[in-house]
Amino acid sequence: MDIETTGLSRYYDALTLVGYQIGGQYHVHVAGDDPADLISALRDAATLVTFNGTLFDIPFLRKTFGEVGLPRRHVDLRYAARRIGLTGGQKAIEQQLGLDHRLGIEDLDGASAVLLWHEYLRGSKASLRKLIDYNLADIRGMCGILDRIVQEFNDIDLFFSVRAFFEQEPVRHGHAQPGAKLPDASRLGYRSVSFDTLFGNNTAATATIVGIDLTGSDKRPSGICTLKGSIAETSMVATDEEMISIVVKANPDIVSIDSPLSLPRGRIRVTDDDPGRTEYGIMRICERTLKRRGINVYPCLLPSMQRLTARGIAIASCLRKLGYPVIESYPGAAQDILGIPRKGAGKHFLQAGLAGFGISGVYQGGKATHDELDAITSALVGSFFLAGQYEALSGEEEGALIIPDLNAKHTGRVIGISGRIAAGKTTAARMLEDLGFRYVRFSQIIDDVIEKEGAVPDRKLRQETGWRLHVEKGQSWLCEQVVRRVGEADRIVVDGLRFPEDHAWFRERFAARFLHLHIEASTDLRLSRIRATLPISDLVELEAQPTETQIDALSRKGSMIIRNDGSLAALQETLTMIATGFDDREEPECQSPS
Numbered sequence: 001m002d003i004e005t006t007g008l009s010r011y012y013d014a015l016t017l018v019g020y021q022i023g024g025q026y027h028v029h030v031a032g033d034d035p036a037d038l039i040s041a042l043r044d045a046a047t048l049v050t051f052n053g054t055l056f057d058i059p060f061l062r063k064t065f066g067e068v069g070l071p072r073r074h075v076d077l078r079y080a081a082r083r084i085g086l087t088g089g090q091k092a093i094e095q096q097l098g099l100d101h102r103l104g105i106e107d108l109d110g111a112s113a114v115l116l117w118h119e120y121l122r123g124s125k126a127s128l129r130k131l132i133d134y135n136l137a138d139i140r141g142m143c144g145i146l147d148r149i150v151q152e153f154n155d156i157d158l159f160f161s162v163r164a165f166f167e168q169e170p171v172r173h174g175h176a177q178p179g180a181k182l183p184d185a186s187r188l189g190y191r192s193v194s195f196d197t198l199f200g201n202n203t204a205a206t207a208t209i210v211g212i213d214l215t216g217s218d219k220r221p222s223g224i225c226t227l228k229g230s231i232a233e234t235s236m237v238a239t240d241e242e243m244i245s246i247v248v249k250a251n252p253d254i255v256s257i258d259s260p261l262s263l264p265r266g267r268i269r270v271t272d273d274d275p276g277r278t279e280y281g282i283m284r285i286c287e288r289t290l291k292r293r294g295i296n297v298y299p300c301l302l303p304s305m306q307r308l309t310a311r312g313i314a315i316a317s318c319l320r321k322l323g324y325p326v327i328e329s330y331p332g333a334a335q336d337i338l339g340i341p342r343k344g345a346g347k348h349f350l351q352a353g354l355a356g357f358g359i360s361g362v363y364q365g366g367k368a369t370h371d372e373l374d375a376i377t378s379a380l381v382g383s384f385f386l387a388g389q390y391e392a393l394s395g396e397e398e399g400a401l402i403i404p405d406l407n408a409k410h411t412g413r414v415i416g417i418s419g420r421i422a423a424g425k426t427t428a429a430r431m432l433e434d435l436g437f438r439y440v441r442f443s444q445i446i447d448d449v450i451e452k453e454g455a456v457p458d459r460k461l462r463q464e465t466g467w468r469l470h471v472e473k474g475q476s477w478l479c480e481q482v483v484r485r486v487g488e489a490d491r492i493v494v495d496g497l498r499f500p501e502d503h504a505w506f507r508e509r510f511a512a513r514f515l516h517l518h519i520e521a522s523t524d525l526r527l528s529r530i531r532a533t534l535p536i537s538d539l540v541e542l543e544a545q546p547t548e549t550q551i552d553a554l555s556r557k558g559s560m561i562i563r564n565d566g567s568l569a570a571l572q573e574t575l576t577m578i579a580t581g582f583d584d585r586e587e588p589e590c591q592s593p594s
Helices: 036-044 055-064 077-084 088-097 112-120 125-153 195-199 239-252 285-292 303-321 331-338 348-356 368-387 426-433 442-452 459-473 475-485 500-513 522-531 536-543 552-556 568-580
Strands: 002-005 015-022 026-032 047-050 073-076 208-213 222-228 230-235 254-257 327-331 390-394 400-406 414-420 439-442 489-499 516-521 561-563
Touching: 002 055, 002 112, 002 125, 002 475, 015 125, 026 125, 036 055, 036 516, 047 055, 047 125, 055 073, 073 077, 077 088, 077 125, 077 195, 088 125, 112 327, 195 348, 195 368, 208 239, 208 368, 208 442, 222 239, 222 368, 230 239, 230 368, 239 303, 239 414, 254 303, 254 368, 285 390, 303 327, 303 475, 303 500, 327 368, 327 500, 331 368, 348 368, 368 390, 368 400, 368 500, 390 426, 414 426, 414 500, 414 552, 426 439, 426 489, 426 568, 439 442, 439 475, 442 459, 442 475, 442 489, 459 536, 475 500, 489 500, 500 516, 516 552, 522 536, 561 568
Parallel strands: 047 073, 208 254, 254 327, 327 400, 414 489, 414 516, 439 489, 516 561
Antiparallel strands: 002 015, 015 026, 208 222, 222 230, 390 400
């Protein structure tokens, strides 16, 4: 018995075809067929013969059909062949034995089988015919290997009779018969997804996203894509400065990088001289999770990956300081969802798949490199992210790896408030609290630190301590503490965003479920509000502090700018409108109410 699948992962991939030979007859089960004949054959057979069936075929069978009855005896040729000195994959062993039975399909392999299935889903029955022929060739190859093992061992207790299985070609039955009418792929309910069907009604439809297929060194250029809605513009760039310049020019909603962007918990640097190397290892939780799901990913601190990881972290840090949210993407899962074979299948298939999905651009002319096409796919992960169709794989104190997931359900809404001193940030945040949002502010975290150090918080000390925490622990640490303070609250308002990094962090954590409101008021009005409690000279000094000097840059990242020059009733009305329109599916369309 031999199976074909859409890939190697039992978590992400599916069984497409099962070929089996019994009593000199070859049968094939194609996905969508009634499995009764297959299940009956498995139940009634005396012995099951596979190649790597222990780890691959049988687990896929059970995933697809449940706990099917299997023969009491199972010969896994991968292991049995080793006992007579035959090692390697099935085709390598066939070559060692001089088996010659693949005429016309010599160049096909497992990756080709995946391509053939995708072509069948798109209407090519000829591809299904070729896939069946490929499967039969694998079955015949297994027969030849089995012959040699039986010859070496002559173990008549294992089989009812000792005969040459390979010599006589089996009789084909059902779909396997030459000229048999093959089933239409439409019976599988295969739905070809497109950019419009997935993202047409949410923020991803018009978002600007930069995708980067990063390399470990500027000596080898990286692919970069600016995706505006469904229109892709790609190029190859070498230096970090070039990439950052392209990002700044594009001013994207999100940057999606195909590279590790964090270290395993406990590690402090990428190199093997890290004192935590032995205790914390070289893999993050996200990589361990993908490994368990059958995805062969490289550990982020494998020696060959260290330069890439260091480069990715450095670029992401620079972009976040500029206020650009950055996600670590996994394009392979996006390719699975789009029905595009993985990278090794060839540039043509990836290009055709992207075009079929609805991505347009100069790349369709055929001159784009594979790295540029991968950058488009990386950008598409950003589209899934903004649409809320993603899974975030992460461990404690580790960044998240974003995996596209059409069935994902994310809840909760977060509104962040920024603005200058006395613009009305806290007033607005408290109004949202009255509308049902859980209130939290950055200064609460800072006050906790001040009080723990034995001091009494005031405005100036908060600024000094906030800057010290920003430098020593990082702004991401402060953001994390803010979120932890409110626990499992479903609707949150965060008072006091001060750095572009704050905007980037909350967007990375909550995607389109984060709304950034920037409150503005005239200088005269702000002075009149604060004059009773603070001299004007003190206000000037406070606004010159490092914690206040990036407010203008932060304002340009705001989802909405609210002018707070009117009455409290007017502000309340505006915030009520925003809170009502801000749900889990989309942000309010209004961009600058006043």
